[in-house]
Amino acid sequence: MRIIGGVWRSRIVEFPEAPDLRPTPDRVRETLFNWLGQDLSGRACLDLFSGSGALGFEALSRGAASAVMVENNAAALRALRENAGKLGAKSLTVVRGDALEFARESRARFDVVFVDPPYRLGLQAAALALVRRLLSERGRVYVESPSAFATSRDWMVLKSARAGSVHFHLLASGADDQSGVSGNV
Numbered sequence: 360m361r362i363i364g365g366v367w368r369s370r371i372v373e374f375p376e377a378p379d380l381r382p383t384p385d386r387v388r389e390t391l392f393n394w395l396g397q398d399l400s401g402r403a404c405l406d407l408f409s410g411s412g413a414l415g416f417e418a419l420s421r422g423a424a425s426a427v428m429v430e431n432n433a434a435a436l437r438a439l440r441e442n443a444g445k446l447g448a449k450s451l452t453v454v455r456g457d458a459l460e461f462a463r464e465s466r467a468r469f470d471v472v473f474v475d476p477p478y479r480l481g482l483q484a485a486a487l488a489l490v491r492r493l494l495s496e497r498g499r500v501y502v503e504s505p506s507a508f509a510t511s512r513d514w515m516v517l518k519s520a521r522a523g524s525v526h527f528h529l530l531a532s533g534a535d536d537q538s539g540v541s542g543n544v
Contacts, residue, residue, distance in 0.1 A: 365420030
């Protein structure tokens with residue numbers, strides 16, 4: 360997988376073949392980072408269910424002040440650490456553990472949270488319930504799923520799109536007052 364923007368643009372990130380490991384495709388990442396703005400300077404990011412690290416590495420490449428990647432697969436965890444070393448990712452913290460437990464116990468605040476768990480586990484709703492309290496005042500959550508996001512009073516869909524069978528959404532806390540946009544990629 361290659362990083363598509365920022366200081367590490369075109370650098371290759373390698374990851375193991377593993378069940379449920381499905382890196383976010385280039386065109387989806389490009390759309391997401393257009394939604395977030397190309398420059399993430401000063402933003403703190405959390406990449407739950409990190410897997411290949413595609414979203415966290417992309418955020419750091421685009422200037423994020425810090426990123427925390429949470430992963431429990433041993434092979435994926437090794438690859439995340441190796442790729443961080445190759446890239447010289449100094450503002451990255453890689454956490455071995457359960458993503459939901461991390462979100463439940465963390466006291467940190469994040470500007471951007473990436474939620475992309477293995478689809479078959481159906482953890483999107485549980486993760487969203489936990490990450491809401493981790494968001495900074497104007498924080499955003501990216502969620503990827505096999506189906507469209509169900510409307511909720513807790514979350515406002517700012518943007519949404521679909522690429523093949525992947526539905527992806529940019530969310531804000533329901534208290535936020537942004538208008539939504541949707542489309543296909």
